[in-house]
Amino acid sequence: MAYNIAIIGGGPGGYVAAIRAAQLGAKVAVVEKADLGGTCLNWGCIPTKALVAGTETLHMVKKSEEFGISADNPTVNFAAMMERKNQVVQRLVKGINYLFKKNKIVLYEGIGMLASVNRIEVMKNDGTAEKIEAENIIIATGSEPALITSLGYDGDRVITSNEALSLTEIPRSLLIIGGGVIGCEFACIFAELGCDITIVDVMPAILPGIEEEASKLMQSLFKRRKIKVITSAKIAEVRKDSGSVTAVLDSGEELAAEKVLISIGRTFNTEGLGLRELGIEQGPKNEITVNSRMQTNIPNIYAIGDITNKIQLAHVASAQGITAVENIMGRQKEMNYDVVPNCIFTAPEIAGVGITSRQAREQGINISSGKFPFMALGKAQASGKTDGFVKILADVKTDRILGVHIVGPHATDLIAEAALAVRLGATSEQLAETIHAHPTLAEAMMEAAEAVHGKSIHT
Structure with a gap:
């Protein structure tokens, strides 16, 4: 065979798998139709975080008087902000290309499909074909934003996250359909830029998958920031008028905005791959069925990332890619999804790992909890970032930490300690007895662990 491993898709699952395979001595090829890095790097995680960094800077400039600094009437150069976002993405894409050359990974630029269990046909971007x-073979083709034509999607006035990252002007108003992670992150970005934001969601609360207290707090903080949230509502109709788009709710209420952002899920990129022709098993949503080793029902064909419909996160795709490669290369490795940190880059940030209080109730697990507010923390006060809390859920019988949930400054960084604690089976007492540096935000983790047993010093 020409290659030990060929991978269709160069996103955070595919390119990480390729590099690990090369490190283990495999001859590797990757087929990618666009830029390396996939949705995460080009249209998701990284560009949105570049915009978040810009709006966080703007927020701090606006409140600079609190720190004794005068910065009157700050203005936003949106074009420059978007250009910086593009530069960040381009640098990281170049970095992956460098790593491919360093590891002697062959890149085929084009669309790949399975011709047999050992062959990929590539329709290259230059119009030629190659086998x-x-x-x-590892399939890592990812997902795309759901294009809901019934909601009026046109890529111009009714858009998805892809078009939102290519806007040339800040909309005066934005109606966001879907109060999940993507919708809430964009709400925070554009609200800080002065855009009038309304979120509509069919669920009873925004961010339904996170800890209940965290969801309630974020809804309250959104209200404080004048982000309007309408829950338990469906969109019955979308009308496009001369100067705005109007969404009609099932209640009859009408909401007008300059643009509408649809963020109600993603669809798997499994069409046109030749899956049915080879008899590769798929699930009810057209996801590819895999075992814990990331194998499909055809032993030498693996699938990773969003198309497996496990947990649609970049770091999960990367872990799946490494798992698939190490099994191919003769090592025994299985995926475990019990300890996966979930990070949401709203303002403030949200992060969680392990089970939620709702899941504990559903599973009949008796838990004790400890919560510590950032308001009571010296570093948070000094930084002027006091919204939020750390909450720890521990098993009543064993004191083992089962879940940690954070809303607040640098929550997405702080969750790493919690993930390690959950993975290693640490107890809340062990975490509480681990000396944490002062003054740091991480002290909130220690205090929350102490609070499980009513021993928090500063509350």
Whole structure:
């Protein structure tokens, strides 16, 4: 065979798998139709975080008087902000290309499909076709924003996250359909830029998958920031008028905005791959069925990332990619989804790992909890970032930490300690007895662990 491993898709699952395979001595090829890095790097995680960094800076400039600094009437150069976002993305894409050359990974620029269990046909971007032979194949084609034509999607006035990252002007008003992670992150970005934001969601609360207290707090903080949230509501109709788009709710209420952002899910990129022709098993949503080793029902064909419909996060895709490669290369490795940190880059940030209080109730687990507010923390006060809390859920019988949930400054960084604690089976007492540096935000983790047993010093 020409290659030991050929991978269709160069996103955070595919490119990480390729590099690990090369490190283990495999001859590797990757087929990618666009830029390396996939949705995460080009249209998701990284560009949105670049915009978040810009709006966080703007927020701090606006409140600079609190710190004794005068910065009157700050203005936003949106074009420059978007250009910086593009530069960040381009640098990281170049970095992956460098790593491919360093590890002697062959890149085919085009669209790949399975011709047989050992062959990929590539329709290259230059119009030519080529066949790749490989002992093993990994499918890592990812997902796309759901294009809901019934909601008026046109890529101009009714858009998805992809078009939102290519806007040339800040909309005066934005109606966001869907109060999940993507919708709430964009709400925070554009609200800080002065855009009038309304979120509509069919669920009873925004961010339904996170800890209940965290969801309630974020809804309250959104109200304080004048982000309007309408829950338990469906969109019955979308009308496009001369100067605005109007969404009609099932209640009859009408909401007008300059643009509408649809963020109600993603669809799997599994069409046109030749899956049915080869008999590769798929689930009810057209996801590819895999075992814990990331194998499909055809032993030498693996699938990773969003198309497996496990947990649609970049770091999960990367972990799945490494798992698939190490199994191909003769090592025994299985995916475990019990300890996956979930990070939401709203303002303030949200992060969680392990089970939620709702899941504990559903599973009949008796838990004790400890919560510590950032308001009571010296570093948070000094930084002027006091919204939020750390909440720890521990098993009543064993004191083992089962879940940690954070709303607040640098929550997405702080969750790493919690993930390690949950993975290693640490107890809340062990975490509380671990000396944490002062003054730091991480002290909130220690205090929350102490609070599980009513021993928090500063509350």
